[in-house]
Amino acid sequence: MSWQNVLSENGYRVSGPRRYVMQLLESNAQPMTPLEIYQALSESGRPLGIVSVYRALELLAELGLVCMVYNPDGSAGYVAGAGGHHHHIVCQNCHRAIAFAGSEDLSSLIQRVEKETKFHVSDHLLQLYGICPDCQKALADAVEEN
Amino acid sequence: MSWQNVLSENGYRVSGPRRYVMQLLESNAQPMTPLEIYQALSESGRPLGIVSVYRALELLAELGLVCMVYNPDGSAGYVAGAGGHHHHIVCQNCHRAIAFAGSEDLSSLIQRVEKETKFHVSDHLLQLYGICPDCQKALADAVEEN
DNA sequence: GACCTTATTGATAACTTTTTTCATTAAGCT
DNA sequence: AGCTTAATGAAAAAAGTTATCAATAAGGTC
Ligand SMILES: [Zn+2]
Ligand SMILES: [Zn+2]
Ligand SMILES: [Zn+2]
Ligand SMILES: [Zn+2]
Numbered sequence: 001m002s003w004q005n006v007l008s009e010n011g012y013r014v015s016g017p018r019r020y021v022m023q024l025l026e027s028n029a030q031p032m033t034p035l036e037i038y039q040a041l042s043e044s045g046r047p048l049g050i051v052s053v054y055r056a057l058e059l060l061a062e063l064g065l066v067c068m069v070y071n072p073d074g075s076a077g078y079v080a081g082a083g084g085h086h087h088h089i090v091c092q093n094c095h096r097a098i099a100f101a102g103s104e105d106l107s108s109l110i111q112r113v114e115k116e117t118k119f120h121v122s123d124h125l126l127q128l129y130g131i132c133p134d135c136q137k138a139l140a141d142a143v144e145e146n
Numbered sequence: 147m148s149w150q151n152v153l154s155e156n157g158y159r160v161s162g163p164r165r166y167v168m169q170l171l172e173s174n175a176q177p178m179t180p181l182e183i184y185q186a187l188s189e190s191g192r193p194l195g196i197v198s199v200y201r202a203l204e205l206l207a208e209l210g211l212v213c214m215v216y217n218p219d220g221s222a223g224y225v226a227g228a229g230g231h232h233h234h235i236v237c238q239n240c241h242r243a244i245a246f247a248g249s250e251d252l253s254s255l256i257q258r259v260e261k262e263t264k265f266h267v268s269d270h271l272l273q274l275y276g277i278c279p280d281c282q283k284a285l286a287d288a289v290e291e292n
Numbered sequence: 293g294a295c296c297t298t299a300t301t302g303a304t305a306a307c308t309t310t311t312t313t314c315a316t317t318a319a320g321c322t
Numbered sequence: 323a324g325c326t327t328a329a330t331g332a333a334a335a336a337a338g339t340t341a342t343c344a345a346t347a348a349g350g351t352c
Contacts, residue, residue, distance in 0.1 A: 008320095011328095012328085012329090013318090013319050013320070013328060013329070014319075014320095015318080015319065015328085015329060015330075016318085016319095016329095016330085017329085017330070018329090033309095034309085034310085035308090035309075048330080048331080049330065049331040049332070050309095050310095050331095051310090051311085051312095051330080051331065051332085052329085052330060052331075054309095054310070054311080055329080055330085068220055070216060070271060072269065072271070074214055074222070076220070089259055089263055089265050089267065091265070092268070092269075098263050098265070100259050100262060100263060104255045104258075105254070105255065106255075108251070109250045109251065109252075110274065112250075113235060113246050113274060114276075116246060117235055117244050117246060117278075117279075118278075118279040118282075119235050119237070119244070119274070119276040119277065119278055119279070120276045120277045120282060121235065121274045121275070121276040122238070122275060122276050122277070123218065123238075123274075123275040123276070124272070124273065124274045124275060125216060125218070125271065125272070125273040125275070126270065126271070126272050126273075127270065127271040127272075128256065128259060128265070128267050128269075128270045129267070129268060129269040129270060129271070130260075130265040130266045130267040130268050130269070131265060131266045131268070132263075132264075132265055133263075133264040133265070136264075136266060154349095157299095158299085158300095159299060159300070159347090159348050159349070160348080160349095161299085161300060161301075161347080161348065162300095162301085162347085162348095163300085163301070163302095164300095179338095180338085180339085181337090181338075194301080194302080195301065195302040195303070196302095196338095196339095197301080197302065197303085197339090197340085197341095198300085198301060198302070200338095200339070200340080201300085201301085
């Protein structure tokens with residue numbers, strides 16, 4: 001189901017700002033802050049109030065159409081969400097964030113921790129950090145040049 | 147090594163504000179925001195500028211003595227860090243955060259994702275969410291009363 | 293313990309980010 | 323095309339964070 005349909009079927013309108021924000025995030029793998037989104041859209045001739053960016057993000061996040069990605073330094077940004085349970089792997093060099101399916105097997109870990117802490121685990125947050133293929137290549141080339 | 151020693155050995159002084167913040171976080175399992183820390187300390191007769199809270203947290207985080215815990219809603223707070231590689235499990239009811247050792251086995255997951263995405267994985271962020279033993283009991287009791 | 297040096301603090305102000313308010317606009321429906 | 327009302331934009335308020343600099347106190351020396 002397209003994000004337009006998700007909006008409609010939940011009784012929300014497919015408005016300009018929502019479309020701009022969604023399309024921008026879909027076209028850009030780097031997580032973006034509200035301000036960055038506002039600036040990018042303004043520069044590309046899609047003037048909208050920054051307030052609308054905040055409101056669009058709030059709604060899109062609620063509907064699971066975008067999600068937050070945390071950087072190791074604690075800063076965070078939004079990326080277009082893949083829908084369903086998934087996680088992101090983030091490049092520490094170019095900050096690109098790629099989703100990977102949540103079919104991971106954490107069950108043995110979760111069982112161990114449940115036994116250890118007596119907690120009941122029902123959810124989790126997982127992100128991987130590393131270097132993307134492009135940056136691996138770029139970094140390797142840079143070394144060669146020396 | 148105690149956090150006092152970590153400060154000293156890195157050339158930092160064990161000052162009042164740093165002590166206040168560290169002791170508060172050590173005595174409180176719930177992640178706290180800078181403002182919450184400031185208010186709690188003010189109320190308990192340890193007046194300090196909120197600026198000092200920010201500065202203390204920045205330094206303590208850099209030294210790995212405190213760390214950030216993310217709530218499912220995107221908000222975040224600081225808890226006293228256990229040192230070394232570890233993660234937190236957070237109670238969705240009382241927000242208590244307990245550390246668990248990072249001896250988890252994510253290697254098969256990481257290998258799968260590396261193959262899938264061609265990324266080189268070098269780090270990760272993992273948090274579990276659930277219900278702590280106390281809250282399990284409290285919630286069960288609440289049901290019985292009906 | 294008194295004294296010295298200098299890292300650290302606190303108060304203020306500046307700045308950034310987020311939320312509120314409300315009149316105006318436009319999305320979706322008929 | 324016209325209607326209804328959700329959604330937007332501009333401005334202001336509120337909240338959160340960072341910068342500045344004189345005053346303070348931590349840690350070392352005598
Ligand atoms: Zn990269
Ligand atoms: Zn998962
Ligand atoms: Zn609990
Ligand atoms: Zn780990």
